[in-house]
Amino acid sequence: MLDKNGIAKRIAKEVKDGYYVNLGIGIPTLVANFVRDDIAVEFQSENGVLGMGPFPFEGEEDADVINAGKQTITTLDGASFFDSATSFAMIRGKHVDLTILGAMEVAENGDIANWKIPGKMVKGMGGAMDLVASAENIIVAMMHTNRAGASKLLPQCSLPLTGVGCVKKIVTNMAVLEVTAEGFLLLERAPGVSVEEIKNATAGKLIVNGDIPEMKL
Amino acid sequence: MLDKNGIAKRIAKEVKDGYYVNLGIGIPTLVANFVRDDIAVEFQSENGVLGMGPFPFEGEEDADVINAGKQTITTLDGASFFDSATSFAMIRGKHVDLTILGAMEVAENGDIANWKIPGKMVKGMGGAMDLVASAENIIVAMMHTNRAGASKLLPQCSLPLTGVGCVKKIVTNMAVLEVTAEGFLLLERAPGVSVEEIKNATAGKLIVNGDIPEMKL
Amino acid sequence: MIKKVVSGVEAALSGVTDGMTLMLGGFGLCGIPENSISQLVKLNVQGLTCISNNAGVDNFGLGLLLQKKQIRKMISSYVGENDEFERQMLSGELEVELTPQGTLAEKCRAAQAGIPAFFTPAGYGTEVAQGKESREFNGKMYLMEEAYKADFAFVKAWKGDEAGNLVFKGTARNFNPCMCGAAKVTVVEVEELLPAGALDPNEIHIPGIFVNRIFKGTHYEKRIEQRTVRSK
Amino acid sequence: MIKKVVSGVEAALSGVTDGMTLMLGGFGLCGIPENSISQLVKLNVQGLTCISNNAGVDNFGLGLLLQKKQIRKMISSYVGENDEFERQMLSGELEVELTPQGTLAEKCRAAQAGIPAFFTPAGYGTEVAQGKESREFNGKMYLMEEAYKADFAFVKAWKGDEAGNLVFKGTARNFNPCMCGAAKVTVVEVEELLPAGALDPNEIHIPGIFVNRIFKGTHYEKRIEQRTVRSK
Numbered sequence: 007m008l009d010k011n012g013i014a015k016r017i018a019k020e021v022k023d024g025y026y027v028n029l030g031i032g033i034p035t036l037v038a039n040f041v042r043d044d045i046a047v048e049f050q051s052e053n054g055v056l057g058m059g060p061f062p063f064e065g066e067e068d069a070d071v072i073n074a075g076k077q078t079i080t081t082l083d084g085a086s087f088f089d090s091a092t093s094f095a096m097i098r099g100k101h102v103d104l105t106i107l108g109a110m111e112v113a114e115n116g117d118i119a120n121w122k123i124p125g126k127m128v129k130g131m132g133g134a135m136d137l138v139a140s141a142e143n144i145i146v147a148m149m150h151t152n153r154a155g156a157s158k159l160l161p162q163c164s165l166p167l168t169g170v171g172c173v174k175k176i177v178t179n180m181a182v183l184e185v186t187a188e189g190f191l192l193l194e195r196a197p198g199v200s201v202e203e204i205k206n207a208t209a210g211k212l213i214v215n216g217d218i219p220e221m222k223l
Numbered sequence: 224m225l226d227k228n229g230i231a232k233r234i235a236k237e238v239k240d241g242y243y244v245n246l247g248i249g250i251p252t253l254v255a256n257f258v259r260d261d262i263a264v265e266f267q268s269e270n271g272v273l274g275m276g277p278f279p280f281e282g283e284e285d286a287d288v289i290n291a292g293k294q295t296i297t298t299l300d301g302a303s304f305f306d307s308a309t310s311f312a313m314i315r316g317k318h319v320d321l322t323i324l325g326a327m328e329v330a331e332n333g334d335i336a337n338w339k340i341p342g343k344m345v346k347g348m349g350g351a352m353d354l355v356a357s358a359e360n361i362i363v364a365m366m367h368t369n370r371a372g373a374s375k376l377l378p379q380c381s382l383p384l385t386g387v388g389c390v391k392k393i394v395t396n397m398a399v400l401e402v403t404a405e406g407f408l409l410l411e412r413a414p415g416v417s418v419e420e421i422k423n424a425t426a427g428k429l430i431v432n433g434d435i436p437e438m439k440l
Numbered sequence: 441m442i443k444k445v446v447s448g449v450e451a452a453l454s455g456v457t458d459g460m461t462l463m464l465g466g467f468g469l470c471g472i473p474e475n476s477i478s479q480l481v482k483l484n485v486q487g488l489t490c491i492s493n494n495a496g497v498d499n500f501g502l503g504l505l506l507q508k509k510q511i512r513k514m515i516s517s518y519v520g521e522n523d524e525f526e527r528q529m530l531s532g533e534l535e536v537e538l539t540p541q542g543t544l545a546e547k548c549r550a551a552q553a554g555i556p557a558f559f560t561p562a563g564y565g566t567e568v569a570q571g572k573e574s575r576e577f578n579g580k581m582y583l584m585e586e587a588y589k590a591d592f593a594f595v596k597a598w599k600g601d602e603a604g605n606l607v608f609k610g611t612a613r614n615f616n617p618c619m620c621g622a623a624k625v626t627v628v629e630v631e632e633l634l635p636a637g638a639l640d641p642n643e644i645h646i647p648g649i650f651v652n653r654i655f656k657g658t659h660y661e662k663r664i665e666q667r668t669v670r671s672k
Numbered sequence: 673m674i675k676k677v678v679s680g681v682e683a684a685l686s687g688v689t690d691g692m693t694l695m696l697g698g699f700g701l702c703g704i705p706e707n708s709i710s711q712l713v714k715l716n717v718q719g720l721t722c723i724s725n726n727a728g729v730d731n732f733g734l735g736l737l738l739q740k741k742q743i744r745k746m747i748s749s750y751v752g753e754n755d756e757f758e759r760q761m762l763s764g765e766l767e768v769e770l771t772p773q774g775t776l777a778e779k780c781r782a783a784q785a786g787i788p789a790f791f792t793p794a795g796y797g798t799e800v801a802q803g804k805e806s807r808e809f810n811g812k813m814y815l816m817e818e819a820y821k822a823d824f825a826f827v828k829a830w831k832g833d834e835a836g837n838l839v840f841k842g843t844a845r846n847f848n849p850c851m852c853g854a855a856k857v858t859v860v861e862v863e864e865l866l867p868a869g870a871l872d873p874n875e876i877h878i879p880g881i882f883v884n885r886i887f888k889g890t891h892y893e894k895r896i897e898q899r900t901v902r903s904k
Contacts, residue, residue: 024674025674026674026881046673046674046675047674048673048674048835048881051611052541052542053467053468053470053611053614054467054611054614055610055611055873056879056880056881057673057835057873060670061668062668062669063669063670063672064670064671064672065669066669067668068610069469069470069612069663070470070471070609070610070611070612070662071610071611072467072468072470072611072664072665073611074467075666076467076469076470076665076666077666077667078667078668081873082673083673083835083867083868083869084673084833084835084837084869084880085873086873086876086879086880087609087610087611087873087874088613088876088879089545089608089613089614089615089616089617089618089645090493090541090544090545090614090618091545091546091548091549091617091618092879093542093545094541094542094545094546094785095781095785095853096853096879096881096882097786098560098562098785098786098787099783099784099785099786099853100786101853101882102881122567127526127529127530128536128538129519129520130516130517130518130519130520130538131517131518131538131541132518132540132541133517133541134540135540135542135543135563135566135568136542136560139560139561139563139564140561140562140786167565167566167567168566169564169565169566170564170565241442242442243442243649263441263442263443264442265441265442265603265649267649268843269774270699270702270846271699271845271846272641272842272843273647273649274441274641279900279901279902280901280902280903280904281901281902281904282901283901284896284900285842286844286894286896287702287830287841287842287843287844287894288842288843289699289700289702289843289896289897290843291699292898293699293701293702293897293898294898294899294900295898295899295900295901296900298641299441300441300603300635300636301441301442301601301602301605301636301637301648302641303644303647303648304641304642304644304840304842304845305644305845306777306840306845306846306847306848306849306850306877307699307725307774307776307847307850308777308778308780308781308849308850309647310774311553311773311774311777312549312553312554313647313650314554315554315555315792315793315794316552316553316554316621317554318621318649319649339799344761344762345768345770346750346752347748347749347750347751347752347770348749348750348772349749350749350772350773350774351772352772352773352774352794353772353773353774353775353792353794356792356793356795356796357554357793357794383798383799384797384798385798386796386797387796387797387798546785550790553778554792555790555791556791556809556810556812556814557790557791557809558782558789558790558791559787559788559789559790560786560787561786577788577818578788580788582788582789586809607874608874610873610874642839642841
């Protein structure tokens with residue numbers, strides 16, 4: 007079973023040379039820490055920066071330079087700042103190659119729900135609806151089950167949707183899965199997790215073809 | 224009867240303090256020469272400059288700084304350069320206060336035709352269709368009649384339209400007219416031109432209310 | 441050159457009245473028009489509709505207007521970090537219209553550019569699509585979204601000149617440029633107000649034609665929401 | 673940092689083939705991608721559709737492609753100043769689609785921004801409206817216009833860095849920024865090619881994400897169409 011850093015580490019392997027990547031808040035933010043040094047990747051934040059670097063040194067933080075999580079950041083050589091309309095031109099125009107974000111639920115047809123729980127305070131979708139509606143390549147980073155132990159991989163979402171049929175890949179604490187026309191195709195198991203355990207934790211249709219390898223981290 | 228400079232001089236009086244103005248090619252370009260010095264006006268050119276100044280001194284021309292007529296220009300303090308989408312955001316978004324352009328025909332309902340003569344080489348509408356469809360305030364600068372002596376102020380346009388119901392005012396070599404719901408309202412006569420002569424040169428409905436003053440230039 | 445400078449925040453906000461729709465730049469607390477917000481509090485205008493990506497925090501940004509219950513409706517993409525907001529929303533005192541962030545930005549830009557409506561894929565198949573026209577282009581579904589209509593836009597820039605030309609700084613740019621010229625009156629506060637000619641015409645982010653009033657702001661707090669640092 | 677630099681004009685144009693749709697920046701002869709146009713002539717690709725505000729003059733700019741009859745269709749707002757163009761158009765060899773200038777710019781920007789269609793008032797009630805959907809918003813009539821689809825965009829910038837970030841100069845900016853990222857492949861030629869970090873992130877007109885290939889152009893002629901001067 008992976009922890010949050012483990013999930014981020016596994017997702018980092020999906021980041022390819024030359025990718026522009028948008029990272030959501032939470033586990034996705036951790037992915038930046040595990041991307042290989044020998045490939046060229048640029049991180050976009052939808053509030054208006056491309057080419058984000060690490061957090062600033064203490065005392066060097068600038069209130070005018072933050073990421074979409076409202077954290078103070080730095081920029082790397084080759085970075086640029088731009089307005090929100092231009093930022094979403096990048097996203098909507100499919101110039102961002104990979105979007106990694108969290109989810110409350112994913113359905114076997116690729117629907118995703120991650121912004122609203124009826125009856126609870128709704129904070130809003132932020133840029134998530136634009137991101138999931140536009141990205142060619144969306145990876146969901148989440149726990150396989152919720153705090154109550156119920157599966158987050160469902161035949162269909164019960165919560166209000168963020169986007170329809172858009173998720174391509176899911177990396178959880180238990181498995182790597184691909185969304186296919188037939189359902190969740192199991193690609194890899196987390197270290198120490200059996201296919202049986204994944205089956206039990208997956209409410210949506212799970213496809214298991216042959217031997218399922220354990221993740222290499 | 225006015226010459227081209229006379230028409231430009233009369234139109235210059237319509238330019239008010241604080242106006243952003245787009246000038247078409249031909250007579251409209253001359254208007255800039257006659258605008259009062261004591262009012263603040265900025266000229267926009269749709270190829271991407273606001274705050275145009277006079278032509279450059281010989282030897283100081285820059286191929287990268289031109290107006291929409293492709294003439295080398297200079298800029299004044301407070302000028303800005305921008306891309307074509309932004310330029311037409313200014314125009315379409317009604318941020319330009321006054322558009323002055325030439326016409327082949329104007330109809331009594333404010334329709335304008337100035338881009339195409341069937342059977343002749345068509346060069347294109349350039350930015351004219353965007354300008355006439357968007358501007359709150361459009362003044363047409365033209366001769367009252369064409370080279371064959373036929374009126375250019377018509378009950379309806381015979382040539383393909385550039386825009387519908389958009390012209391507000393017309394300044395010709397013979398008169399100043401306003402487009403009203405009832406037709407062309409005669410406001411002023413050019414020096415030495417009689418109401419009778421204007422009537423004879425106007426094919427569209429001409430409204431003459433009381434004494435028509437002579438233009439003051 | 442057409443001068444846009446007004447004497448200060450009072451003159452800049454003259455004409456703002458109860459029931460108006462306002463646009464306010466900023467992302468979180470970054471790049472918000474601090475001076476204009478303070479003046480709105482002082483004016484105590486009521487029943488406002490605010491178009492702003494976020495709603496501030498309890499005691500800063502738009503939170504200051506919420507404390508005084510000046511806002512009737514918020515149009516935002518994300519409204520977390522604000523207990524008073526939550527209380528008013530749950531009690532029904534405050535109406536909230538949640539809009540995808542890119543759609544919000546583009547609805548401002550459309551207003552600026554005289555485009556009454558456009559199509560976007562964001563929100564198709566979700567609650568956001570309710571009551572909106574959907575349409576297929578090239579095999580993909582899109583929603584039609586209309587331009588915002590607002591009375592005032594309040595914008596924060598870094599540097600500006602007398603002609604209203606603006607330059608923004610870092611990610612404090614965000615929604616500010618998109619809102620310039622997107623309302624009937626655009627009010628800009630700047631940290632540095634320069635004479636015309638001081639800014640290179642080639643390096644201007646927003647030309648002055650999109651700005652109606654400009655003034656030099658004072659006492660910027662620039663509060664940081666998530667101060668994250670590493671040690672040297 | 674993702675590098676976009678290619679070795680030169682040959683590498684920059686690799687993949688351009690007969691029958692493609694190309695976008696080309698420039699207004700008149702100002703800000704045109706001179707090196708890419710020369711290479712298109714050299715490659716002798718045929719049956720091109722060119723989206724460009726103008727069509728060059730007889731012996732420069734897109735006129736060079738017209739001379740060799742490489743263009744099947746021009747999409748422009750204004751095509752004067754070109755005798756060979758006129759001859760091919762009147763003889764029916766060349767198809768011409770005339771589009772209002774602001775609509776042309778916005779159709780490029782829409783392609784860049786993933787907006788499949790938008791509404792504009794330009795051309796309503798004219799020949800341009802033929803075959804297009806019209807619609808009323810707030811009492812005014814508008815036409816629906818769709819984003820362009822192009823294979824390559826050829827752009828000329830002033831300064832660029834290895835990451836593909838661009839700065840344009842004066843009115844040579846024009847359509848160039850709108851075309852970046854509006855085609856499947858965006859090729860940029862620059863007068864000055866700088867290392868990443870040389871451009872201030874705050875002063876970049878077009879971020880490198882909209883650019884696929886960048887190279888340093890050579891031998892810019894920058895011909896002036898209407899040299900107008902005053903005497904000292």
